[in-house]
Amino acid sequence: MGSEFEPVNVNGFQELAKQLLPKMYYDYFAGGAEDEHTLKDNLKAFSRIMIRPRVLVDVSRIDSSTTILGFKISSPVMVAPSALHQLAHLDGEVATARAAAACDTIMVLSYNSMRTIEEVASSCSGIRFFQIYVYKRRDITAQLVQRAENNGFKAIVLTADTPRLGRREADIRNKMVQPELKNFEGLISTKADSETGGSNLQAFVDGTFDASLSWKDIQWLKSITKLPILIKGVLTHEDAILALDAGADGIIVSNHGARQLDYAPATISVLEEVVNAVRGKIPVLLDGGVRRGTDVFKAIALGAQAVLIGRPVIFGLAAKGEFGVKRVLRMLKDEFELSMALAGCPNLRDITRRHVRMEQEKRQSML
Ligand SMILES: Cc1cc2nc3c(=O)[nH]c(=O)nc-3n(C[C@H](O)[C@H](O)[C@H](O)COP(=O)(O)O)c2cc1C
Numbered sequence: 300m301g302s303e304f305e306p307v308n309v310n311g312f313q314e315l316a317k318q319l320l321p322k323m324y325y326d327y328f329a330g331g332a333e334d335e336h337t338l339k340d341n342l343k344a345f346s347r348i349m350i351r352p353r354v355l356v357d358v359s360r361i362d363s364s365t366t367i368l369g370f371k372i373s374s375p376v377m378v379a380p381s382a383l384h385q386l387a388h389l390d391g392e393v394a395t396a397r398a399a400a401a402c403d404t405i406m407v408l409s410y411n412s413m414r415t416i417e418e419v420a421s422s423c424s425g426i427r428f429f430q431i432y433v434y435k436r437r438d439i440t441a442q443l444v445q446r447a448e449n450n451g452f453k454a455i456v457l458t459a460d461t462p463r464l465g466r467r468e469a470d471i472r473n474k475m476v477q478p479e480l481k482n483f484e485g486l487i488s489t490k491a492d493s494e495t496g497g498s499n500l501q502a503f504v505d506g507t508f509d510a511s512l513s514w515k516d517i518q519w520l521k522s523i524t525k526l527p528i529l530i531k532g533v534l535t536h537e538d539a540i541l542a543l544d545a546g547a548d549g550i551i552v553s554n555h556g557a558r559q560l561d562y563a564p565a566t567i568s569v570l571e572e573v574v575n576a577v578r579g580k581i582p583v584l585l586d587g588g589v590r591r592g593t594d595v596f597k598a599i600a601l602g603a604q605a606v607l608i609g610r611p612v613i614f615g616l617a618a619k620g621e622f623g624v625k626r627v628l629r630m631l632k633d634e635f636e637l638s639m640a641l642a643g644c645p646n647l648r649d650i651t652r653r654h655v656r657m658e659q660e661k662r663q664s665m666l
């Protein structure tokens with residue numbers, strides 16, 4: 300199988316990426332924390348949910364578009380923030396941004412991107428959010444937030460699940476080296492030496508990230524930006540309520556693609572808990588393990604406004620650059636629209652809780 304192999308679903312891009320990338324980089328992108336239990340469960344939990352299709356509904360027109368924080372997107376599949384895109388493809392985050400814009404969806408740019416905020420912003424028009432970690436040097440985080448705001452980014456995504464780096468054993472074995480990050484040039488060194496001789500990511504995070512960050516700091520974040528703030532990494536109803544109380548404008552149910560706390564729950568298994576706590580007051584989004592249009596359908600049925608995809612984008616980028624990312628986004632949109640048609644839901648608002656059956660509901664099946 301050479302690089303001529305043409306994937307027919309997003310998993311095919313992972314196979315291609317594995318053939319093409321150096322092992323150190325493929326493992327960094329694909330891997331999860333420790334036993335990778337949650338990594339597997341993010342996928343398995345989707346497969347435990349069944350769809351209850353309705354028939355004889357007029358589905359001659361399918362509209363999968365939706366609105367997130369007032370921004371219209373062509374389907375509820377967005378690009379999750381992920382670091383270091385130039386390790387997948389030379390064009391890096393610029394290619395990803397162009398693909399997202401061409402597919403009329405929102406890209407969340409990672410704080411740890413390799414192309415700068417300015418390069419991405421000037422590469423094409425498109426709706427973009429900016430993801431942040433908070434550094435011990437808060438002035439640096441504040442400067443990046445300001446730059447994102449000045450460059451037309453529309454929201455800030457605060458990643459809340461990374462006070463320390465999860466233990467990614469493949470990276471430790473491979474002695475993964477994080478390249479220096481251009482966004483921070485002249486501000487802070489993003490070079491780090493591993494004390495144990497393994498991956499340097501741990502040393503980098505320990506040296507720069509502020510592990511004291513807590514709910515009260517949302518007020519600080521609000522004081523430095525006018526942009527709406529989404530909290531990424533919420534997995535419980537308790538934290539959903541705290542996010543609401545802190546004045547968050549949105550929640551992303553996420554376990555960081557199973558790269559942080561292993562044995563954290565699969566995201567789709569806790570989505571409903573968060574949605575019920577939020578009671579429609581702010582949008583709830585989800586990422587983690589979305590690989591099929593049917594996964595998107597299940598997340599929408601359980602109350603998500605949209606989903607984000609991480610690895611599929613990186614694998615599309617690694618395999619075929621901007622074109623590969625477009626293919627991934629289009630495949631998921633097409634598959635999602637097919638699911639909508641086959642389940643009897645012409646619009647997103649037609650997809651309801653009654654269109655899915657969770658495993659624990661099997662015995663009292665309404666089918
Ligand atoms: C290689 C890689 C790098 C990531 N980097 C970031 C990051 O910089 N910031 C962040 O908030 N999340 C990061 N994530 C997590 C993603 O935003 C997202 O939560 C996750 O990838 C979703 O799961 P999926 O890969 O199964 O779609 C990263 C994920 C991967 C795979």
Ligand SMILES: CC(C)CC(=O)C(=O)O
Binds near residue numbers: 411461504555
């Ligand atoms: C350096 C890391 C914190 C980037 C990241 O979020 C990840 O690799 O999951």
